[in-house]
Amino acid sequence: MVYIYELGKNKLIEAEIVIASGKMPLKKDGWNFNWNELIKEKNTKTYILKLKDSTQITQGIIQLRIENDMLIMDVVEIAPHNLGSSNKKFDLVAGCLIAFACRESFKIEGNYRGFLTFTSKTNLIEWYKKKYGATQALGQRMFIDDINGLKLIEKYLG
Numbered sequence: 001m002v003y004i005y006e007l008g009k010n011k012l013i014e015a016e017i018v019i020a021s022g023k024m025p026l027k028k029d030g031w032n033f034n035w036n037e038l039i040k041e042k043n044t045k046t047y048i049l050k051l052k053d054s055t056q057i058t059q060g061i062i063q064l065r066i067e068n069d070m071l072i073m074d075v076v077e078i079a080p081h082n083l084g085s086s087n088k089k090f091d092l093v094a095g096c097l098i099a100f101a102c103r104e105s106f107k108i109e110g111n112y113r114g115f116l117t118f119t120s121k122t123n124l125i126e127w128y129k130k131k132y133g134a135t136q137a138l139g140q141r142m143f144i145d146d147i148n149g150l151k152l153i154e155k156y157l158g
Helices: 093-105 122-132 146-157
Strands: 002-006 011-019 044-051 060-067 070-078 116-119 135-138 141-144
Touching: 002 093, 011 093, 044 093, 060 093, 070 093, 093 116, 093 122, 093 146, 122 135, 122 141, 141 146
Parallel strands: 070 116
Antiparallel strands: 002 011, 011 044, 044 060, 060 070, 116 141, 135 141
């Protein structure tokens, strides 16, 4: 169980992160990625964040894969209606998805247990550092270590 913040009503709403299946959001609806194609990629797992007990619109999506005993966040995307500051419907979506990925990283055995790695867009590097405690490794490659991962899990997943 996770909670996202409904801005219009100023309250926390129950949500859940579940394995993605069926029809995925489309680029024509404002999403940046073709999730119907991404969900088919081998050796990945795609999860959606949605309101609990609802078939309502997906609030965010994350795709993860394991490579060399390391959990990699290939793609994370927040629903178009949760972006920006003026018309944003729900907050905490990205934090919940990233914290979920951090929690999944603790299920991996090996040297990188508890570490989440990803490649950031250049303009988001400082944001990942400030908001999620990520470390820049090389170029746009970043990671969240086990200590910061546990902090995110506690903050966003309780």
